[in-house]
Each structure stands twice: as C-alpha cells, then as structure tokens.
Amino acid sequence: MIAPVLSLEGLNKSYGALQATRDVSLDVVAGEIHALIGPNGAGKTTLVRQIYGSEAPDSGTVRLHGATVNHLSVPQRVRNGIGRSFQISNVLMEFTVLENAMVAEAARRGEAFRFLRPAFTDRGLRDGAMAILARVGIEARGKTRVADLAHGERRLLEFALALAGDPALLLLDEPMAGAGPEETRHMIEIIERLRGEVAILLIEHDMDAVFRLADRVTVLVEGAVIASGTPDAISGDAAVRAAYLGGDDDVEA
C-alpha cells in the first residue's frame, strides 16, 4: 500500500488552558482534495501550522509520504514537498509580482545561494517565474508592485507562490478569504485543475466551494475531528449539522 501524502496521528496542542488541537488524526492521499471545515477558532490554522512546521505539537506524529517530519524545520518540510498559502497574504510587499515569483523560482531551482549573476535580469529565472504566474493567470500583472495590487490579485499571487515549489501537498488556508465573487470562481477553477496533480488540504468557509471541490471533508470543532467523509455523508451527518452547519449552507463569519 502506498503511504498517504500526509498522515496525522493523535496530534495535540494546547495554549495554556485552551486545547486548540485534540487528538487529531487524518490522512490526505495522493490526488485528493481534502477539505477541512469548522467554525472560527476551531483550530484549523493551528493544525496547518503543525503540519507546516511553524508550531510543534505537544504530542502526536506528522508524516509526509510515510516518514515522520516532526523534527524538521519549516524550510526542510517545504523542500520535502509542502506548499502553503496563508490565511493572511504573506508575500514580498515591496517587490513586484514578477520579482516575487523570481525569488521563488530561484529557491525552487536551489540556486538562491549564488553571488555573481544579477538575478532579476536572468532570462531563465524570468521564464520560470512567468510560468509560475501563468498558473494562476496573473502574468500580465508582473510589473506591478505587490503593495499596489488589489486584494484579490494578492490572493492569487499568494496561491502562485504556494504552488511555485511544485509541492506534493498543498495547504490552502482560506485561499478565497476576502476575494470577490469573480476571483473566487477563478480560484475554484484553478484548484479544480490541480486535482489529481497535487494533494490538497483545503480550509474554506465558503460551503459552495467546499462541496464543489472536496473529495473528502473533515469537520473540526473545538480542536477535535467530529466527522470525516464524503461531502454527501458530511452534509447529511446529524452531529455536523447540529454542531456546525446548522441547516444553513453558508457559514461565513
């Protein structure tokens, strides 16, 4: 049997008296889009941080392709195939869109620690960077400084950078947060196209998007998994409806 791309086993994390992650176990298998939903403060981002390596669990194991990565740092996990888009855009604000992608491209190629040739005039880096931007369709905005970018476009750049390193596992923390309906539709298309190419853990409050995209849905409430299954099973789950969906399909907060 092939090991899942990501496999969490018995993760626990507390902040003082607050238990943000309670005995969470879940798998994300190759090619699947696995949605993680739950009300505000349920512990979704905290869980992502433990997968990504910026936060250490109090107990439990994080496995990537079957190998434990608990001891690995963020850059090590990224090089092992994790890409993350952040809930709050996390890009190089003073750089242009293309420059953002060029730094990512230099990193992807393992060429970042070079001292001689100018980076931003390099044809190869530029072509690679354009390809990164083209995946989300913002290559036309290359010359714009990120600080002057509209919010929705910034979300797209964030997404492009998460994809830049050709990850095997993509952690998308509310990629559509704050984006307009047009961009949301665009983003859903992009994620749809990635299906099968990369395993995705998708956190999203927009239930339409979740039920359109997800192969599996896991519901987190107060740090604990209360249900996990196909979208149909989840939308019909009485416990989930009681605790979270509450009969209403859209749980925007």
Added chain:
Amino acid sequence: MELLRILGEGLARNRLLAVILAGFALFPIYTGIADLPFWNDLAMRIMILGMAAMGLNLVLGYGGMVSFGHAAFVGIGAYAVGISQFYGLDNGWIHVLISLFACGVLGLVIGFLSLRTTGIYFIMITLAFAQMLYFLFVSLEQFGGDDGMSIDRADFMPIDLWEPLRLYYLIWVALLLTSLFLMVIVRSRFGVVLEAIRSNESRVEAMGLVPLRFKITGYVISAMICGLAGTMFASWQEYVSPDIMHWTRSGELMIIIILGGIGTLAGPLLGAVAFLLLEEWLPELMLLVAPAYAENWMIIFGPVLIAVVLFARGGLGGLIRRIAGGG
C-alpha cells in the same frame, strides 16, 4: 569576459556610484593644482568611513538587520595592523588578510549568536558584543590600553606608502573593489534573497530557504568590509585606540547611511561626504556666527539630520536622483 560585462552593466545602472568613485579618483588633481593637500587627507577619511558604512549598509539597509556594533569590526581591522606590527609583522598585505580573517570569524560568531533574535533584542546584543570588545581593548595594557598604540604606515610592497598619494590611491582601490563587490552581490540571487528576508522572512522560509544562512553570510561579509576599512584607517591615522570601537562610532556609521540613503549603493558614500564635510565646516561656521557656541556645533547638526530624514526620503541619494530625474 562575463565578469566584466556584469561590472559594466552594474556601473551603468549605478551612475551615482560611478560618478562618486571617479570623483575620488580625480580629486587629487584638483587639490594638486589648488595646492590644498589637507583636503586629500579629508578625502581619505571620507573614503574609509564610507567604505565601513557601505559594509554596514549590506546588513542594515539590504538585510534590514539593525546592527549597532559595527565599529567593533573597524576597530579589529585597525588593531590587526597595530598588533601585527607589535609582533614584528610589517607586511600590509598580510595585515589585510589577518584583518579579513579575524573580522570574518568574529562576524560569524557574533552573527551566529545574535541573528536568532530580532528587533530591539538584536540591536542590544550587537551593541553588547561591541562594548565587550571595546572594553577588552581598553584593558589590554600591552597594546596601549585606553591610550591606544601608534602604528607605522604598513609596508605594502612594492608600493611605498610614504611616496605622495600612494596611500590615497591604495584606499581608493580598496573602496573601488568594495563597491564593485557589493554592486555585484546585491543584484545577485543572494542579494535579492537578503532583501526578500528584510521584506518578509516568513515568505522566504515558505520558499524552502533558511533565512539565517543568508543573514549570517551577509553579516560576515559586512564585518569583513568594515575590517578592511579598519586596516586602511590604521595606515591613515598611524594610530589606533579603543575610541574607534566606541558605540558612538557605530552610531555615526548608521547616521551616515541614513543621511546618504539607506539600502542603496551610493548612499553610504554620499553620507560620508556630507557627514565629514558638515563636521569640518559647522564648527567654523559656528565660530563666525556664534563664537560662544562653536563647541556645540552638534546643535546645528542634529536638526540638519532630522531635516534630511524627514524631508529627503531616500537621503541625499534620493534627493539627487529626484533632481536628476530617474538615473
């Protein structure tokens, strides 16, 4: 050759830097004709301080690391000459190697220990290390302690520094090499990542890079450049004392950078020109205008600095660029 192409292209993009370097190269012709040898002396001091400020600017301006102890590296560079001579080693080229090595190792150790912190903690730790070195040299009686030690102009065979202008052009070449080196690396992938770290360290990590590795490398390079400036300083002043490492000297370097334009290549050099000219002229000006306050020329200097920071964004370099329209 590729390196030449990179250098040529770099200078074309940094005209201000090229102009300043050319200005320093030609300056002695003017002072020769006008018979003002004193000004050569001042120009050498400007080049040395400018070189040190350029070194600091790599971490301060490009890397966003507010190191408040870089004068210590200038001091180590100068003491490398004094101490070598004390033990009978007179060759200036070897002094340069010793000082680069010492500052490199010291930069690595201090960088390794302090770069895990950020913000005010980083400022305080770098200051603390610099103060430790300062007091170390105050306490080293065999090297003059508080009073410092006198130094002979080093022996840069086959150049005889006692011939006119030899020291001037040695310093100029050191400045030129420093400038070209920095010009190349700040545009390289390394330099770009260093700026990316200043902009957003967490994004750089998310790209799979280890920020600390880049920051320490930048820190070591900047320490070595300050060390080189220190060895030049030793031959210029023919004397070194712990005063060169005092925290106010570190502050001066930062002021020079801000004055000239932080995070630019030409900025620190411009800043050094402005800083030392003001230091030279303001007391005289005060003597004319308000003789009773001549010693307090800093009263004018402070407001000038604040005006530059507030009104000339990008420092003097930014001002010149705006006036010249782009460039």
